[in-house]
Amino acid sequence: MDVMAIFGLQFFLSFAAWGAGARWLTAPWLEKKDSNEALSWLVFPHAFRHLGMVFLVPTVVAQPLPPVFANPAAYGDLLAGVLALIAFAALRTGRVGALALVWLFNIVGTADLLYAVSIGTLNNAARDMGSAWYIPTMIVPLLLITHAIIFVRLLRGEW
DSSP: OOHHHHHHHHHHHHHHHHHHHIIIIIHHHHHTSOHHHHHHHHHGGGGGGGGGGGGGOTTTSSSOOOHHHHHHHHHHHHHHHHHHHHHHHHHHHTOTTHHHHHHHHHHHHHHHHHHHHHHHHHTTGGGGOGGGGHIIIIIHHHHHHHHHHHHHHHHTTOO
8 A cells, every 4th residue: 555545544544533532522521621621621632742843853754854844844833832831821720811822822723733734745744754653643633623622612602
């Protein structure tokens, strides 16, 4: 099977699995939580997006990734991760402006992932991912789903 076909299949199956878990396990559980608590759980996984910096580490990727992908993906993830950590802290401490920080984080984080997926696909970045392969095939689907759930909650006024 072609490497890109395997990549696409793994991305799709991870998206399906995370989506099923979100629908049948996470959503019912979050419904029982107050707004800050629910948003905190959805934002928290993004606090680890600094791990996307591995796209710039030659010993982690098989080949240097195309800079048009690697640089924005790595630094976009770093920015999204810092914003997630700030939004998470604001939610947990009840700070004024927490909601605005969640909006900012969610917009920036979603745009970063959509850009990285698009540019990575156009530049066949998956072929040279090396051990970083698991970030886009397993973690990115989870992050996209949590972004979508956050947007739904924010647009419904569930905060």
